[in-house]
Amino acid sequence: MEKSIFMIKDVPEEERPRERFIKEGPANLSNQELLAILLRTGSQQESVMELSQKLVIKFEGLRMLKDASLEELTSIKGIGTAKAIQLLATFELARRVAGLKDAERYTIRSPEDGANYVMNEMRFLSQEHFVCLYLNTKNQVLHKQTIFIGSLNASIVHPREVYKEAFRRSAASIICVHNHPSGDPAPSREDIEVTKRLNECGKIIGIELLDHLIIGENRYVSLKEKGYL
Numbered sequence: 001m002e003k004s005i006f007m008i009k010d011v012p013e014e015e016r017p018r019e020r021f022i023k024e025g026p027a028n029l030s031n032q033e034l035l036a037i038l039l040r041t042g043s044q045q046e047s048v049m050e051l052s053q054k055l056v057i058k059f060e061g062l063r064m065l066k067d068a069s070l071e072e073l074t075s076i077k078g079i080g081t082a083k084a085i086q087l088l089a090t091f092e093l094a095r096r097v098a099g100l101k102d103a104e105r106y107t108i109r110s111p112e113d114g115a116n117y118v119m120n121e122m123r124f125l126s127q128e129h130f131v132c133l134y135l136n137t138k139n140q141v142l143h144k145q146t147i148f149i150g151s152l153n154a155s156i157v158h159p160r161e162v163y164k165e166a167f168r169r170s171a172a173s174i175i176c177v178h179n180h181p182s183g184d185p186a187p188s189r190e191d192i193e194v195t196k197r198l199n200e201c202g203k204i205i206g207i208e209l210l211d212h213l214i215i216g217e218n219r220y221v222s223l224k225e226k227g228y229l
Helices: 013-024 031-039 046-058 072-076 079-106 111-122 159-168 189-205
Strands: 127-135 139-148 171-177 208-215 221-222
Touching: 013 031, 013 159, 031 046, 072 079, 111 127, 111 159, 111 171, 111 208, 111 221, 127 159, 139 159, 159 171, 159 189, 171 189
Parallel strands: 171 208
Antiparallel strands: 127 139, 127 171, 208 221
16 A cells, blocks of 8 residues: 655645744744744635735834734734734733843942832832842842832831742842832931831841832932941
8 A cells, every 4th residue: 555645735734834843943933934823823815824924014024013003913804803912912921021031131230220220110100119129149130029019118018028039039139129209219217217127137037138229200319328228
């Protein structure tokens, strides 16, 4: 009995990118093929490869596609809400992964470095946010986490919440940051009390509090530079 010959044309078109993904790896696939894998299926009028090609042509590649809105995507025939959301979710995950890589590389060598890292994000907040930056032994940011939102109070910002994440991340040290919505970064009595309490706890458990920064309107205050650490 003759062996049947399995030709690439016998494979449904929507499966061909997946076959190549398995055999050759994602780096060897074109943008069109990767999009086809995300979309999974085409429409009654066109295959998934034709649909993905239409996306590439419409948005002139990935640069414009990554910033497309839900409305722009669903305006394309064959792209419904579900497919559009799949694409938007993928692009958002990619942005978050890129952000994680940036954070891991960012090194804080001075209070100014720390302030620059959070200034654009925190200067316009309408409520006080207490944020911790967790650093490794090279003073690179491992993780950033909002611990508390609201008026700063020594009884509310508990060292347990601050240092719990430090243990989880195996952090060598931390920098605390909070904003003053008024725009004036001058430290209050509560700011100083919280700083001293966190510093004492850090010394006991062996995770150094490097600084406590207060963010104002394009200004900041370092409580370490002020002599409170």
